[in-house]
Amino acid sequence: MATQQTRSIGRIAVAPSVIALFLWMIVPLAMTIWFSFLRYNLLDPNPACSLMTPGALMDEANRCLAGTSNYTYFLTDPAFFKAMRNSLMLVFWVLVISVTGGTMLALLLDQAIYGRNFVRLLVIAPFFVMPTVSALVWKNMMMHPVQGFLAWITKSLGLGAIDWFAHYPMTAIVIMVSWQWLPFATLIILTALQSFDEEQKEAAQMDGTPPISFFWYMVIPHLARPVTVVILIETIFLLNVFAEIYVTGSGGRAGNLPFLVYHYGLLANDIGGASAGGIIAVILANIVAFFLMRMIGKNLEA
């Protein structure tokens, strides 16, 4: 029970960090919004249209202010729809693979198997690998059509090699990112499995519950909440996947929304357009988050 006094002291105590965080977020966001309304291109021979030179901006207001044209351009760009689709496909498939795979791995690791601690360590390992490193390893060691491990397997089976990044870039990215996120799902679900009440298990045993029914009626409902957490957190991160696409050079066909923003800003040097794309991505992410919360948020209520 906080008294009036402790509550106001609490507020004062957290104020500096709240203010710092607020500035930390609000300044870049404000600048992005500002840029998104400018005709601000680094290839412009007269690069006056930036926040840094407000005087020039005023002089050339007519030329610099873009109105909403950056937005309409971005939203009507065919690349935008492709990027959207790629973003959603990536999120969807990685979620499917990491949640089902994570559940199965967690069920396995929950058993008293031989060398369990070592296997656990192995399972967690991918989570510690940087996305750039993982992308390089997958591209050059696993999926390379000539020297890759997967190619070696398929070739020794007499099937020939697959050039993953040339023919199935989206599938390759999904596999890579799933590999990275599987440990996270496994860990959370494993923790949940281990907190399953022993007496409840025994009650089910007394009730004569066969394993399949036990899984269906007891384990799955018990996992609903941790899986919700996994889906929420992974979605947030998966919408932002960039390094894997950039490093493997799959942006052309498997590029998602962040990659398109990168393309606008750093390949086309169109700061205004990239900012508009960034703002659109933020809005879309919030819409997704809103629906996710609505759909599965009720699982999180106590």
Added chain:
Amino acid sequence: MGTISLRNVRKAFGDAVIIPGADLDIEHGEFVVFVGPSGCGKSTLLRLIAGLEDLTSGLIMIDGEDVSDVPPARRGLAMVFQSYALYPHMSVRNNIAFGLKMAGMPKEEIDAKVTHAAATLNLTDYLDRKPRQLSGGQRQRVAIGRAIVRQPKCFLLDEPLSNLDAALRVNMRVEIMQLHRQLDATMIYVTHDQVEAMTMADRIVVLNKGEIEQVGSPLDIYNKPNSVFVAGFIGSPKMNLITGPLATKFSATTLGIRPEHVELLASAGDVNGSIVLTEHLGSDSFLHVDCGEAGRLTVRAAGDYEGKPGDAVSLGFDRARIHRFDSQGKVLV
């Protein structure tokens, strides 16, 4: 029917022998209470009967059939757990129905049974709630409901009331006893509370470190404890256990006498002492009397006893009610 027999039942976890060898026969319709201090193996013994633990050696028979290798669900028993172990995401109705559903019973039959059980246990209004929306006592009733719909030969209850407050515990105690009479089923009830054991049991099984110390009706056990352990464990306040010269005078290693069998005399009793503390319960008063070498004895006096701490008293023992134990702690006759 619901007779249960244990023959030389042994249980060890690794090197730790928890039940060194138990023999017991339980008749149909009996209310048997396992009582003993914490960690003495009551739950383990119950779980062995349920089939939740494997026997190390020995035999368990239900209705004369060896069930040592029969899985729990097929032994025809139902268990009520200390933590209730309700299925948290199922409604009360589904909690009660789940075992029947797993047994493949037709839906109409399940519904009829659940309705009937709910009526018996006053749960009709709560059938569509989740366990977390119930009070402790209601959860307890759901756990019992889950057990009774299966019409088991025997109910196993592991400290079912220990999570309830004192008043509710007394109510539920009465309800369970009524239920026992109504269902005419065998019940094995585990508790470490000797008051529960005394009030509920047809027969009490006193356990000490995994050994069955004594089996008998509550009054039998109260009046004729066959060891120091049972004498000290059953009865509240505890029986006075006296060692030393005073016990030797009665030719025993340990002399036991219950507080209500000690008489306050003006002089020339078996032992003299001074009052240290008086507890007035209204109906009775309990005096703690320091008797020097004989130790501190508890004595029951009338509710309006007026003695004060510091008063000297002389205590006389009721000769017919003394208990004498040998150096092994066994009773001498």
